Amino acid sequence: MSSSISPLATPFPALPVIAGVVPHVARAQYKTWDRCDLTFVTLAEGTSVAGVVTQSKCPSPEVEWCRKALTLGTARALVVNAGNSNAFTGHRGRAAVEAIAARTAQHLGCQPSDVFVASTGVIGVPLPIDKAEAGLDAAFAATPCDWRAAAETIGTTDTYPKGATTTAIVDGRTVTLVGIIKGSGMIAPDMATMLGFVFTDAAVTPGFLQAALNAANRNTFSCITVDGDTSTSDTVLAFATGAAGNAPLGDAHSDGADAFAAALADLCAQLALLVVRDGEGATKLIEIAVTGAESDASAHRIAMSIANSPLVKTAIAGEDANWGRVVMAVGKAGEPAERDKLSIRFGETQVAREGLAVEGYDEAPVAAHLKGQEIEVGVDLGLGDGVATVWTCDLTHGYISINADYRS
Amino acid sequence: MSSSISPLATPFPALPVIAGVVPHVARAQYKTWDRCDLTFVTLAEGTSVAGVVTQSKCPSPEVEWCRKALTLGTARALVVNAGNSNAFTGHRGRAAVEAIAARTAQHLGCQPSDVFVASTGVIGVPLPIDKAEAGLDAAFAATPCDWRAAAETIGTTDTYPKGATTTAIVDGRTVTLVGIIKGSGMIAPDMATMLGFVFTDAAVTPGFLQAALNAANRNTFSCITVDGDTSTSDTVLAFATGAAGNAPLGDAHSDGADAFAAALADLCAQLALLVVRDGEGATKLIEIAVTGAESDASAHRIAMSIANSPLVKTAIAGEDANWGRVVMAVGKAGEPAERDKLSIRFGETQVAREGLAVEGYDEAPVAAHLKGQEIEVGVDLGLGDGVATVWTCDLTHGYISINADYRS
Numbered sequence: 001m002s003s004s005i006s007p008l009a010t011p012f013p014a015l016p017v018i019a020g021v022v023p024h025v026a027r028a029q030y031k032t033w034d035r036c037d038l039t040f041v042t043l044a045e046g047t048s049v050a051g052v053v054t055q056s057k058c059p060s061p062e063v064e065w066c067r068k069a070l071t072l073g074t075a076r077a078l079v080v081n082a083g084n085s086n087a088f089t090g091h092r093g094r095a096a097v098e099a100i101a102a103r104t105a106q107h108l109g110c111q112p113s114d115v116f117v118a119s120t121g122v123i124g125v126p127l128p129i130d131k132a133e134a135g136l137d138a139a140f141a142a143t144p145c146d147w148r149a150a151a152e153t154i155g156t157t158d159t160y161p162k163g164a165t166t167t168a169i170v171d172g173r174t175v176t177l178v179g180i181i182k183g184s185g186m187i188a189p190d191m192a193t194m195l196g197f198v199f200t201d202a203a204v205t206p207g208f209l210q211a212a213l214n215a216a217n218r219n220t221f222s223c224i225t226v227d228g229d230t231s232t233s234d235t236v237l238a239f240a241t242g243a244a245g246n247a248p249l250g251d252a253h254s255d256g257a258d259a260f261a262a263a264l265a266d267l268c269a270q271l272a273l274l275v276v277r278d279g280e281g282a283t284k285l286i287e288i289a290v291t292g293a294e295s296d297a298s299a300h301r302i303a304m305s306i307a308n309s310p311l312v313k314t315a316i317a318g319e320d321a322n323w324g325r326v327v328m329a330v331g332k333a334g335e336p337a338e339r340d341k342l343s344i345r346f347g348e349t350q351v352a353r354e355g356l357a358v359e360g361y362d363e364a365p366v367a368a369h370l371k372g373q374e375i376e377v378g379v380d381l382g383l384g385d386g387v388a389t390v391w392t393c394d395l396t397h398g399y400i401s402i403n404a405d406y407r408s
Numbered sequence: 409m410s411s412s413i414s415p416l417a418t419p420f421p422a423l424p425v426i427a428g429v430v431p432h433v434a435r436a437q438y439k440t441w442d443r444c445d446l447t448f449v450t451l452a453e454g455t456s457v458a459g460v461v462t463q464s465k466c467p468s469p470e471v472e473w474c475r476k477a478l479t480l481g482t483a484r485a486l487v488v489n490a491g492n493s494n495a496f497t498g499h500r501g502r503a504a505v506e507a508i509a510a511r512t513a514q515h516l517g518c519q520p521s522d523v524f525v526a527s528t529g530v531i532g533v534p535l536p537i538d539k540a541e542a543g544l545d546a547a548f549a550a551t552p553c554d555w556r557a558a559a560e561t562i563g564t565t566d567t568y569p570k571g572a573t574t575t576a577i578v579d580g581r582t583v584t585l586v587g588i589i590k591g592s593g594m595i596a597p598d599m600a601t602m603l604g605f606v607f608t609d610a611a612v613t614p615g616f617l618q619a620a621l622n623a624a625n626r627n628t629f630s631c632i633t634v635d636g637d638t639s640t641s642d643t644v645l646a647f648a649t650g651a652a653g654n655a656p657l658g659d660a661h662s663d664g665a666d667a668f669a670a671a672l673a674d675l676c677a678q679l680a681l682l683v684v685r686d687g688e689g690a691t692k693l694i695e696i697a698v699t700g701a702e703s704d705a706s707a708h709r710i711a712m713s714i715a716n717s718p719l720v721k722t723a724i725a726g727e728d729a730n731w732g733r734v735v736m737a738v739g740k741a742g743e744p745a746e747r748d749k750l751s752i753r754f755g756e757t758q759v760a761r762e763g764l765a766v767e768g769y770d771e772a773p774v775a776a777h778l779k780g781q782e783i784e785v786g787v788d789l790g791l792g793d794g795v796a797t798v799w800t801c802d803l804t805h806g807y808i809s810i811n812a813d814y815r816s
Binding site: 016054055057058059076083087088089090092113122123124125185186215227229230231232245286308309310311314315317318321323325328329330331332333334335336337338339340342352354355356357382395396397399400401 | 413462463464465466467493495496497498500530531532533587593594596602635637638639640674676717719722723725726728731732733735736737738739740741742743744745746747748750760762763764765804805807808809812
């Protein structure tokens with residue numbers, strides 16, 4: 001991981017063990033670095049799995065592998081490679097994923113289709129099969145690690161490890177959820193996200209797990225953006241071992257099902273914000289709340305237009321209440337908007353109302369708000385009931401420095 | 409204008425006088441600066457006009473004024489204010505535009521609807537009517553100026569004045585076209601552009617002029633982007649005085665009509681590239697050529713996805729042949745694409761073909777190409793006959809510096 005930690009970083013929390021889930025890490029040395037870069041997690045027999053992956057038209061072979069394996073709904077292992085995304089590598093990339101699944105299945109005595117694989121790093125270089133196999137063998141031989149080590153090992157340009165936990169009461173028992181995630185740049189998940197992994201001891205059918213993950217994703221991973229650039233490798237997988245012993249959650253409606261879905265959504269929201277807080281070069285976390293749009297979908301597109309505007313993001317980096325750039329970003333979104341009904345606030349202060357600057361508004365609280373690390377921009381369209389909230393970060397010299405010389 | 413000139417700047421060319429067109433400039437002092445900021449151009453009676461304006465849903469009152477006045481097809485004057493865009497200023501902004509048109513009409517003895525008004529600068533501050541009227545009166549009293557002075561006066565964050573000229577043979581006579589343009593940031597014209605003005609002595613009906621301008625715009629202004637941020641004020645107007653005395657060009661097809669349309673398209677292409685060359689912080693001019701897409705429209709959207717990708721633009725700023733980011737940008741465009749048919753070149757060198765890196769390609773010419781100021785990226789989708797070419801610039805520390813403290 002990078003040596004300069006994001007000013008928005010939060011401490012890694014204490015994460016509990018999840019019964020049936022055992023993480024390990026090893027050095028595959030996909031790059032010339034002295035750190036673990038292969039994560040291998042074993043999962044108890046009977047583990048359910050659900051996932052969402054990138055909608056990119058140029059997905060990595062790992063994404064294609066997971067998409068196919070998800071149709072079966074069961075999992076025994078997760079393998080994550082850092083430093084090489086293996087994307088855009090043709091038949092050689094596909095062969096690498098197949099080799100990893102085969103080697104893992106051999107060790108565990110399971111089907112290759114029970115092995116989920118994700119990779120992150122440079123695009124266009126086939127993952128070296130020999131290094132992957134040696135790394136897997138080392139991981140099998142290694143002592144299990146804690147979540148922090150796993151979270152560190154899946155990172156690339158990340159500046160701090162990211163994990164979260166929550167619980168829910170299901171069927172009279174406490175079930176526990178843990179998630180780890182990586183991501184810092186190339187973040188504009190399109191119905192999916194960076195590499196994120198959720199583990200729970202709840203007993204859940206694959207169908208219910210997928211439905212709950214889809215719902216959580218809609219308001220969390222799909223509502224964050226760092227740079228508007230959607231990765232070829234975005235993957236979120238959720239694994240449920242069933243070790244908590246609750247009556248399995250399935251299609252039937254129950255309080256436990258609601259509690260589990262709410263807990264999963266809460267966990268995903270925590271993980272998504274951790275990624276934005278590590279946005280490349282970020283110094284401010286920005287929440288964009290759009291109300292009064294013609295529909296929720298329209299509100300989301302307007303919010304994303306603001307969140308991806310380089311001019312809005314640089315203004316906030318400069319602590320400048322340049323709400324004219326917010327107007328610009330609303331106008332270019334291509335969604336219904338009427339200038340003379342538009343209102344804008346920074347923090348709690350209305351700066352424009354119904355198409356006009358608010359005369360003589362107090363600039364002091366606005367300036368104070370913009371000097372903080374957590375910025376709120378509110379936009380009301382005055383047209384209907386559509387709402388959406390998205391999160392992004394500012395655009396700074398740090399982003400340029402990181403990305404003008406990352407590959408080489 | 410800014411004191412640090414873009415490294416991609418080209419010298420201001422010698423521009424001829426256009427019979428029937430007389431430019432003047434004056435100091436309205438819309439900002440606290442010591443420079444001319446009001447441009448006033450008189451046009452001979454019988455001048456035809458055509459225009460394209462922003463598709464922003466939050467357009468400036470100037471844009472709304474021009475859109476309405478364009479329906480009449482005739483013009484007697486153009487007034488351009490720099491330093492204040494007058495956008496998002498409600499009824500006070502509308503009143504300012506009406507006052508400018510009325511004062512100008514009074515001076516010229518014409519209809520207010522014959523006066524075209526454009527403004528550029530900060531959003532959200534009503535244009536002060538007293539300064540505008542005093543500036544107009546001063547401009548009327550002033551000696552006419554040359555094109556260079558006019559081009560300098562319409563600029564804001566521009567680092568150099570921008571103008572171009574060309575000619576066409578129409579009806580046995582040489583007609584001359586001159587254009588001036590401003591723009592540097594907030595450049596992603598949506599079927600229109602920054603402020604651009606074209607003047608010709610050709611005799612042309614408003615209908616033909618509009619059709620020729622629409623066609624030119626499609627392949628020029630609508631194919632450039634600096635930051636993906638579409639302005640509230642984008643306006644291109646073309647004025648034809650008829651002083652060349654050719655038989656007026658109208659709906660009938662003729663060699664002269666073709667020659668004029670081609671000359672107009674050439675002029676618009678020159679002007680559009682001048683804007684990209686002055687992109688905020690730009691150090692490289694980038695041409696993105698997409699071929700083999702399912703349609704021209706699809707090719708255009710893919711090319712724009714690449715041209716607006718912060719990761720592609722920072723890689724080129726860093727002279728890094730990181731074609732994996734080009735793959736990413738193709739994948740996120742939402743257009744038909746098949747990873748295993750995709751080919752990519754930098755300059756003349758193929759770096760990826762049919763979904764794989766070209767093994768052992770010669771990196772020397774690629775590195776040399778990327779060290780230059782004019783970069784070509786070619787992408788072939790391998791699917792159909794759709795083509796598109798767009799132009800952008802790199803994303804550098806300069807962009808951040810300019811935009812993190814522009815307003816205040």
